[in-house]
Amino acid sequence: MSDYAGGFWAAWKLIFTLDPDLYEIIFLSLQVTVSAVIIASIIGLPMGAWLAVNRFKFRRYVIAVLNALMGLPPVVVGLFVYMALSRAGPLGGFGLLFSPAAMIIAQVIIITPLIASISHQTIRDLWAEYHDLLISMNATRAQRIKALLWDGKRALLTATLAGFGRAIGEVGAIMIVGGNIEHATRVLTTAIALETGKGNFAFAMGLGLVLITMAVIVNLLIHIVGKTERASTW
Amino acid sequence: MVSILPLKLIEASAHMRGKKLVGPVNLTLAPTGFTMVIGPNGAGKTTLLRLMHGLQRCSKGQVAWALPAKQARDKQGFVFQSPIMMRRKVIDSLAYPLHLRGVGKTAARERAAECARNFGLSELLESWAPMLSGGEKQKLSLARALITAPEILFLDEPCANLDGRATREIESILRQVQARGTRLVMSTHDMGQAKRLANDVIFMLNGKLHEQADSEKFFNAPVTPEAKAFINGDIVE
Ligand SMILES: Nc1ncnc2c1ncn2[C@@H]1O[C@H](COP(=O)(O)OP(=O)(O)OP(=O)(O)O)[C@@H](O)[C@H]1O
Ligand SMILES: [Mg+2]
Numbered sequence: 001m002s003d004y005a006g007g008f009w010a011a012w013k014l015i016f017t018l019d020p021d022l023y024e025i026i027f028l029s030l031q032v033t034v035s036a037v038i039i040a041s042i043i044g045l046p047m048g049a050w051l052a053v054n055r056f057k058f059r060r061y062v063i064a065v066l067n068a069l070m071g072l073p074p075v076v077v078g079l080f081v082y083m084a085l086s087r088a089g090p091l092g093g094f095g096l097l098f099s100p101a102a103m104i105i106a107q108v109i110i111i112t113p114l115i116a117s118i119s120h121q122t123i124r125d126l127w128a129e130y131h132d133l134l135i136s137m138n139a140t141r142a143q144r145i146k147a148l149l150w151d152g153k154r155a156l157l158t159a160t161l162a163g164f165g166r167a168i169g170e171v172g173a174i175m176i177v178g179g180n181i182e183h184a185t186r187v188l189t190t191a192i193a194l195e196t197g198k199g200n201f202a203f204a205m206g207l208g209l210v211l212i213t214m215a216v217i218v219n220l221l222i223h224i225v226g227k228t229e230r231a232s233t234w
Numbered sequence: 235m236v237s238i239l240p241l242k243l244i245e246a247s248a249h250m251r252g253k254k255l256v257g258p259v260n261l262t263l264a265p266t267g268f269t270m271v272i273g274p275n276g277a278g279k280t281t282l283l284r285l286m287h288g289l290q291r292c293s294k295g296q297v298a299w300a301l302p303a304k305q306a307r308d309k310q311g312f313v314f315q316s317p318i319m320m321r322r323k324v325i326d327s328l329a330y331p332l333h334l335r336g337v338g339k340t341a342a343r344e345r346a347a348e349c350a351r352n353f354g355l356s357e358l359l360e361s362w363a364p365m366l367s368g369g370e371k372q373k374l375s376l377a378r379a380l381i382t383a384p385e386i387l388f389l390d391e392p393c394a395n396l397d398g399r400a401t402r403e404i405e406s407i408l409r410q411v412q413a414r415g416t417r418l419v420m421s422t423h424d425m426g427q428a429k430r431l432a433n434d435v436i437f438m439l440n441g442k443l444h445e446q447a448d449s450e451k452f453f454n455a456p457v458t459p460e461a462k463a464f465i466n467g468d469i470v471e
Contacts, residue, residue, distance in 0.1 A: 126321075129318065130318065130320065132289055132312075132314060132318060133314070133318040133320070135288075135289060136287065136289060136307075136310075136311075136312045137330075137331050137334055138304070138307045138308050138334070139334050143334055147320070147330075151320055151321040151322065152321075
């Protein structure tokens, strides 16, 4: 029990004394994950919408692959990115291994299928609902996609949120490609793993508390943004 | 302005996965009038309207407007059996068809507000469309279909879930719309409504155009025994 109490106490102390090491870790975590979420959304949201409104030959297989990719073990993604970025790998020349950029790449690969898949489901359902109306109104293909993305925006925000949640709590892949280097690539999750390994439960719990708080805050923020968008439709 | 009417259906049929839903239908819709499509559940009323509007693919024969189909679509309106509400405010839902036609945002909203006044929807402009009552949704659907001033308006049982007062309101709007020269084609289950509004009647049965006549003639002297039975409220197989 005293471990937990000590953990909480240590956490609050670190947070309120604006411990520079802690804030550096928090800041890097946010930087990496927010970048990854933005990139993955730019790729995943239109991809999902496109899959929802277009009929083409291998569509069902593409969707099946997408859903399968959602279940990719992050550690394997880490390994894959590591091999690509290591000196001998195809992208070795960029010297990105053990950098925040490498961690962003790994997270983008992990969450893009998730975001695309949720976006696909959302837009598909909305398209089923709107289909007759938009066809009746003679909306062009571009106008249709625009209307679907716009009217589905809150569900799509939820998709990016889910991506954020998955990315911020991910440890396996970024440990491998980032290396958990102090002052360079150490983020909340890798730091927690390290401190737990060292038996430093108090500090680890403090970090965990920050991680949970952050996830809750981001969820609330996005919920509020969705709300002010008006109306209690759901 | 070149009219998209008359509309000609020539041996037109609709199939779905090999099964025939409607047809073959031969008919001509003259440029003016109020055509009422009646018939029992599953007779093919909705399918016939969708076929005319181009929502249902014509698998055999043809549906020919006086202008090419894509162009003709812009001059048609459709009110669905169950209202499709965009997840937007009433004013934005109303402005949307104008927006699609390239009308600027401010102008579109002004026209939407004016249109809402004519339909008694002014109080609801800022409401979220999917939250409206059934009657309000149906009125909004009608307003949205009419805001682009179509030459022809299709209505698929627009009063099916409405009470007497709302039905009267819609009927009076439809009379005004007809007086302005809009061609109306509507399906209904309500024989009283058909008698009140129709100039001519299409009686559908089992996917076929079973009988077609002027309203007066159809209701006073139906030719087929099925039409007679249907008008009397008997069950028609
Ligand atoms: N998408 C579809 N797939 C398969 N069958 C269909 C489809 N749409 C309609 N049908 C069938 O076509 C027939 C005609 O349906 P339709 O909806 O046109 O009837 P309706 O006269 O409008 O009936 P109601 O009065 O119940 O609205 C029905 O037997 C229906 O089951
Ligand atoms: Mg119907």
